[in-house]
Amino acid sequence: MSLEPFADSRSLTLGVELELQIVNHHDYDLAPSSRDLLRLMEKVKLPGNVMPEITESMIELCTGVCVDHAEVLAQLTETRDALVAAADRLNVGLCGGGTHPFQDWSQRRIFDKPRFHEISALYGYLSKQFTIFGQHVHVGCAGPDQALVLLHGLSRFIPHLIALSASSPFVQGTDTGFDSARLNSVFAFPLSGRAPFVTRWEDFGTYFDKMARTGVVKSMKDFYWDIRPKPEYGTIEVRVLDTPLTIEKAAALAAYVQCLARWLRIERPFEPAEDDYLPYTFNRFQACRFGLDGTFVDPKSGVHRTLREDIEATFAAIEIHAMELKAEDGIRLLRGELAGTGNDASWLRGLHDRERLLPEVVRRQCLRWAGRPA
Template identity: 75%
Template sequence: MSLETFSTSEPLTLGVELELAIVNRHDYDLSPSSADLLRLMAKRKIPGDVKPEMTDSMIELSTGICRNHADALGQLTEIRDALVECAHKLNVGLCGGGTHPFQDWSERRIFNTPRFHMLSELYGYLSKQFTIFGQHVHVGCPGPDDALVLLHGLSRFIPHFIAISASSPYVQGTDTGFHSARLNSVFAFPLSGRAPFCTTWDDFGVFFEKMTRTGVVQSMKDFYWDIRPKPEFGTIEVRVLDTPLTIEKAAALAAYIQCVSRWLTVEKPFELAEDDYLVYTFNRFQACRFGPEGTFVDPKTGEHRSLREDILATLARLESHAIELKAEAALDYLRLELERHGNDATWARQVHAKEHLLPELVRQQCQRWSGELQID
């Protein structure tokens, strides 16, 4: 099977995908209501799309092509409002967060599509444990070689994206000690992790041909990498973010990735090398486990500093690019959150420490998603 032709797209355009939990309004456990919600949403005109996910207590929304932060926020707001209205008709709630804090994976049901059933047969119980919720951000690239260069440049910032977006401290009713426990579930899949170090589409085609020859891979969808090319869209797709608790943060995260992408493309501040990946798994773990307080090892110098320190330094370097992309408000949002809560995982722990009840945490997550609950 040959590799798809890489479509061209407008450089640095964005697409945002968000996986959401559907919960009942009695005890705020997951509700198997995706088919009913999708039926109602099919009657609504929205700028993007809403579709099923692996199990029937989750859905995925996606924007259309966005050119800047305001565009992404506008589209997400319109889709969110339509979803919330339809959810109210079904007496269910919607919320972000990388995991549902107390759902039992064994009670989940695979959504009825041939691909999901195929994956369930292949991966067994892991498929139901894949009832986790992430944000994916697509970045437009003018060509395939540019896409691979951007992919490897962005890989340096994977810990930053994880630490800022982390919103999954609880699994099966237990505080895991992680800021992003969701990514531990992703890492269980055999084709997860990082992409191979190829910087031309020809070299990547050789790798892809070898993988398909083994019979392990049939298409790009079979790779669960942290960042992967999406040739049919002409993009690279960043896949490590937990779904945040608000659309405002989702739009800000997308704009942050867009600004980093412009910096890498215009200034080329780093020379790419396979050795950059020597500390990749360590940095990734630190971000998942400790969030902004985790240790970041500079892949070039070997210097150790906190992720918070490196994120703030990166935000400062991005100022001119944020101005060009009209993303100043997005970076200010993330900078302020780092100073206040750090991330959504820390906020969730603060709520649980006060309320001592995980269903109450989920109720407030629903309020934050719908825009009813604003925090200082």
């Protein structure tokens, strides 16, 4: 099996995927209602689509191809509203957050789809523990070599994206001490982590062919990398973000990725190199564990600073690109969180400190996702 050709795509276009929690209104535990939701959504015309995920307590919404922050937000809003209306008919709730705070993974059911059953057969209990919820952002690339260069350039900012999006402090009823505990479940998979450092599609094809010959992979879907090429779409896919608590935050994070991509392509502030990955695992752990207060090691200079400081520096660097891409509203939202309330993990912990009841936390997550006042 060979690597499929890289499709034509307009540079810097966006696509967003969001995995959502489906919960009951009794105790706000996860509810296996994705099939019923999908049945209702079949009758609704959407700008993107809605799909099942690996277990029946999850559902994924996707935008179509978008050009800017406003279009992402408009499509997410339309799909969110339709999904919430369908969920109301079924008397279930929907919410963001990278993990459900107290669900028991052993109670999950695998969605009846051949690929999901294959994953379950291969990975065993890990497949049910994969009931976690992330945001994926696709960035259009004019060609495959450009895609690989952008992939490695954006890899430097993986910790920034983790820290900004982190919304999974609770697992199995316990505060893990991590801002993004979700990614610990992703890291358990053998083909997670980072892509190999190649910057030509020909060389990437050689790598893929070698992996395919071993029988370890059959398609790009078998790689759970933090960023991976998606040749069928002509994009790269950023996969490390937790699902935010609001669609506004999701659109803002997509805008930030788009602005970083434009800055990297036009200004070329550094040339990607294999040595950029020397502090990669350390930086990623710091972001997962400590969020915005984690330590970031600059791969070129070796200078240590907080992620909060380095993210603020990127906001300054991409300012003109945010203007060109009409992304100012999204960046403004992220800057406000950086200076004030912090990430979604901070909001969840603060709410739990006040309420001392995780079902109440989930109830309030549902209200935030639906855009309803708490």
